[in-house]
Amino acid sequence: MDFALIIALMPGVLASALRFATPIAIGAYSGVLCERAAVINIAIEGMMLVAAMVGDLVMLYTGNIWLGVIGGMLASGLLAILHGVLCINFKTDQIISGTVINIFAIGITGFAYRRFLATPTLTRPIPSTLQPIHIPFLAQIPILGDVLFQNRPIVYIMLILTFVLQYVLFKTPWGLRTRAVGEHPLAADTLGIDVYKVRHINVFLGGLVAGLGGVWFSLEQVGHFDMLMTNGKGFIGLAAMIFGKWTPVGSFIAALIFGLPEAIQITMNFYFPHVPYQFLSMIPYVLTMIVLAGVVGQAIPPAADGQPYDKQ
């Protein structure tokens, strides 16, 4: 492949890198919200899967994509409430609780898919995906416009969310309370912060955010639900969260790094059909392991992360 071709392909690759980074980044934000309040959430994958399924289901029965988005987010939020009750009130092992939700998600989405979605009696609206929005003027900018300003809605929401969450976590009283609960719950409790309440709200918000990442699969990328369609992106999101040192902006950059090989892979498949696609498909997972191994020493989780708190 010569240099000119690479240059010509660049905007397309970068745009799809941003697209594939979206669910990973959103998954990471969900993780940041939960873990800043000291609740480990490995159920992001399962929450996304359920949101993807419910989103399609709601779209099918209401004919409205945006209602699907909301329905998916609420379903994911419901699972987050369960996770919160198990981890915060019942002090269940948080990773086991997350595993419960992941298994439940595979089962219930498979069940609902076969029951309602595989051979639907209703028809989906056309188009059944969220359509790209061209931002006037900005979309005309060469390269930058192609990459940033001709995207589908959830990509924009993800970009906005990055900065909103960064601001909320580090510049507002709510963020301070959240971080206090995650670093030193006893001190927070002494100061009159309701540790359980702050944790519950954060986990619920984390669930809603994960749901947004979930509906990206069914309602923005594909247009319908497929079994197991989240394909580990929730877990990669967690790795992005760790790589991004539990900050939204850091997670976003990490998600871009994880999204890039997937974007390159699509292009490579097209130009190098003789390389088995399976090896290209492995790259994000291998990269996740390598990156994780490289940074863990320096990435320090919130001090109380994963520890249940006994109210005094």
Add this chain to the structure above:
Amino acid sequence: MSNHNDFEKTSPWGLFLQQLIVPALAVVTALVLGAIIMWATGNDPLVAYRGLLDGAFLKKRALSETLVATTPYIFLGLAVAFGFKCGLFNIGAEGQFYIGQLAAVWVGYNVHGLPAILHLTLALGAAIVAGAIWSGIPGYLRAKLGSHEVINTIMMNYIAIYLADYLVGLSGPMRDPASSAPQTPAVDASAQLPRLSELPALMASPVTRFTAALLVAVFAFIVVRWWWQQRGNSLRGWRNPWVVGLISAGGLGLITYVFLSSLNRIGGPFTDRADRLHLGFFLAILVAVLVWWILEKTTLGFEVRTVGASPEAAEYAGISIVRNFVLAMAISGGLAGLAGGVEVLGLERNVKSFFSAGYGFDSIAVALLANNNPLGIIPAGFLFGALRNGADLMELRAGVSKQIILVVQALVLMFIAAPVIIRKLYRIRAIREEGVQLTRGWG
């Protein structure tokens, strides 16, 4: 805890039954909730569960097929439990299971001319080693660099799935060129783990029967001698462990020889030609006992459990955390790989194009249902095998998709992990300290 006195008052049997209450109620409650979900989505739960029961136990060969489905659950449950004992969460059993299958089938169809016992051992050994490598990598990363095994084992799952898809898929190097379906060639007869129905034909020659009897005798000798020593019987004369071991070995060997010789005439259950129950099931039970023995009676097991209970204490006592993390993960993966090897060599005899068998997540539930007790994993695996096997007939009879079983399994796991729900629901007192943390955070 204040409950210590209760422990002393209760008889061993009473304690045993008390420990069974929560798992039993967890299963029942999960089945009831599953029924409610089915009813709410317009299916008849009674028809469904009747189908489940028939499919798992009552229809022809149902029990045998349930035992077939139980086999990988026992191995994989043991794999997950072994990790937990060391404080490690191996979510990657599914990937290790695939890799074990691939290694076993490769040895099975590529190596020729070995006697069956060697070929079979080699193929199963390859499965164990492959699984151990697959989980040893996350184990090493965890021990040396501290990157969490939960994420890494899941990543290894996806890598395994794509690797298997490449190897067996369309133009993959392991694909059988003679077949139109994407699958590997079948393993040689010498690498097949026999089904019970195949035993009479295999054992037709007296030499084979004698070899089998000899193996049983040697095994019996080792086990009985060890057991006799453990009981503290160092008496002289005929009650010496060596003598007792030799007598039991001779007796069991003779019984095996006679039994194998009369196999043709006995017949009985599990031996008709279409029956698929294979020796892997019995191997699984043996391995469960072996894992129990390793964990409870050996230095290795003690070190693994100490690291699992408190790494700080272990380090202070001079036990290497790095060594035990890697070893525990490798043994865990080896068991999962063995599950794959047994599944291929006993049941499928080749590897077909890959789809998610879904054993990996279930086995976490199996391990937790048994409270990570290797012997408890046998009945827990049986329960999950029955659910899995019965699910097909349930789907056929009631038209309810069999994924509902996964929902039931998740609910079982939830009630086991949060026993306080069950206790509040049924008003049962706690018998041991609960809310035990099995896993650790990212730090």
